[in-house]
Amino acid sequence: MSAFLALLKRDLMLSVRQGGALGTALGFYMLVVTLLPLGLGQDLNLLSRIAPGILWIALLLAALLSLGRVFSSDHEDGTLDVLATGRMPLEMVVGAKALAHWISTGIPLALTAPVLGLMLNLDIAVYPLLMATMLVGTPAVSFIGAVGAALTLRSYRGGLLIALLVLPLYVPTLIFGMAAVNGLLGVSGTSAAMLILAALSLTSVVLCPFAAAAALRVQMQ
Amino acid sequence: MQLVAENLVLERGNRKVANDVSFTLEGGSGLVLTGPNGSGKSTLLRALAGYLRPASGSVRILGIGGSDGDTGESCEVGEVCHFVGHLDGIKSHLTAAENLTFWATYLSDRADSGHSVAHRVYDALEVFALNALADIPAGYMSAGQKRRLGLARLLVAHRPLWLLDEPTVSLDTGSADILVKAINRHLSDGGMAIVATHLPLAIEPARGISLVRKEAQA
Numbered sequence: 185m186s187a188f189l190a191l192l193k194r195d196l197m198l199s200v201r202q203g204g205a206l207g208t209a210l211g212f213y214m215l216v217v218t219l220l221p222l223g224l225g226q227d228l229n230l231l232s233r234i235a236p237g238i239l240w241i242a243l244l245l246a247a248l249l250s251l252g253r254v255f256s257s258d259h260e261d262g263t264l265d266v267l268a269t270g271r272m273p274l275e276m277v278v279g280a281k282a283l284a285h286w287i288s289t290g291i292p293l294a295l296t297a298p299v300l301g302l303m304l305n306l307d308i309a310v311y312p313l314l315m316a317t318m319l320v321g322t323p324a325v326s327f328i329g330a331v332g333a334a335l336t337l338r339s340y341r342g343g344l345l346i347a348l349l350v351l352p353l354y355v356p357t358l359i360f361g362m363a364a365v366n367g368l369l370g371v372s373g374t375s376a377a378m379l380i381l382a383a384l385s386l387t388s389v390v391l392c393p394f395a396a397a398a399a400l401r402v403q404m405q
Numbered sequence: 406m407q408l409v410a411e412n413l414v415l416e417r418g419n420r421k422v423a424n425d426v427s428f429t430l431e432g433g434s435g436l437v438l439t440g441p442n443g444s445g446k447s448t449l450l451r452a453l454a455g456y457l458r459p460a461s462g463s464v465r466i467l468g469i470g471g472s473d474g475d476t477g478e479s480c481e482v483g484e485v486c487h488f489v490g491h492l493d494g495i496k497s498h499l500t501a502a503e504n505l506t507f508w509a510t511y512l513s514d515r516a517d518s519g520h521s522v523a524h525r526v527y528d529a530l531e532v533f534a535l536n537a538l539a540d541i542p543a544g545y546m547s548a549g550q551k552r553r554l555g556l557a558r559l560l561v562a563h564r565p566l567w568l569l570d571e572p573t574v575s576l577d578t579g580s581a582d583i584l585v586k587a588i589n590r591h592l593s594d595g596g597m598a599i600v601a602t603h604l605p606l607a608i609e610p611a612r613g614i615s616l617v618r619k620e621a622q623a
Binding site: 201267269271 | 483
């Protein structure tokens with residue numbers, strides 16, 4: 185367990201020291217959300233109706249940006265080889281790194297969403313629910329993304345390939361994230377959608393480390 | 406304690422790089438791998454560490470027990486080895502001490518519980534003459550200093566088996582001597598070391614295996 189915590193702590197420390205990943209993700213998130221109203225025009229009713237969807241999709245794209253580095257930076261400097269030795273199974277290594285990605289990217293993005301919601305005329309009553317769906321849903325984003333990052337570890341321009349591999353897998357999270365938010369906007373079933381969203385996240389937390397570790401073992405040969 | 410490799414056949418992209426390699430290594434002795442570029446030294450070390458699955462044959466490590474209480478029949482080599490490859494495994498945004506502290510915590514074994522992490526890191530920095538650089542980010546270090554920092558990892562956590570792939574690359578002669586001394590001390594404590602090298606290193610006691618390059622085979 186101390187090895188798991190040591191790796192988690194090191195990854196968080198590196199994300200603070202390197203700085204670039206979170207800054208890029210937040211900047212990208214803000215820019216995409218800012219550009220959309222400019223493209224869609226001044227219809228405030230339209231904007232507030234589609235705001236939760238815009239915020240969710242932009243969040244997925246922003247989270248994708250930093251996923252490519254989850255394993256590749258450790259692969260390039262030989263750290264990944266050493267992480268694979270020792271008593272901690274590779275599955276736990278993946279778990280620690282994906283968890284660090286969620287803490288350093290998923291949570292900040294979810295917390296930024298209300299600020300951007302202001303620009304989209306989003307009803308203030310929806311903010312807490314929107315943030316809750318994002319906080320519950322983003323672990324799936326990080327853990328499923330880790331599988332994509334592991335699969336594309338050694339491929340040239342892996343970043344684009346990750347998007348192709350991983351975005352389709354985000355569909356259930358997006359659907360139930362939106363269903364939970366729309367529940368408050370008038371459609372029923374918020375709590376059911378929220379529970380399914382939590383189930384998706386928990387399932388990916390449990391299963392994705394195995395898939396990602398298997399992919400890493402192949403890539404490290 | 407014994408490392409047994411039996412009839413190892415290793416392939417890279419359908420090309421055989423090592424054919425029928427067998428050896429037994431006893432605790433307290435070293436093995437020096439030599440051979441021209443492309444003769445399969447790195448591939449053999451990666452296979453021993455468990456990164457690469459042999460096409461046939463097996464690697465077993467016997468008699469590791471006692472320290473962690475399992476029966477000691479056999480266990481994964483990757484769990485009980487230090488692997489130092491061509492890359493140093495050093496994060497350039499962390500200082501030398503932070504890099505080693507992470508590895509000391511991450512690789513910590515029960516055999517290390519007698520010494521605190523800070524203590525082990527301090528000792529390793531001292532052995533490789535890195536004390537003065539402890540608080541400098543590894544990104545500012547020279548290639549040789551990074552190499553020494555990578556090698557200092559060997560000393561922050563106990564592992565019975567050291568797998569070293571051309572460890573003297575970019576080291577000056579003084580640092581190479583430090584490394585040889587560290588390896589010899591590890592062997593005299595009953596450890597094992599397998600070193601791939603092009604330089605004659607004074608590792609005692611050690612046997613040598615010379616690999617030959619296979620020309621393209623079907």
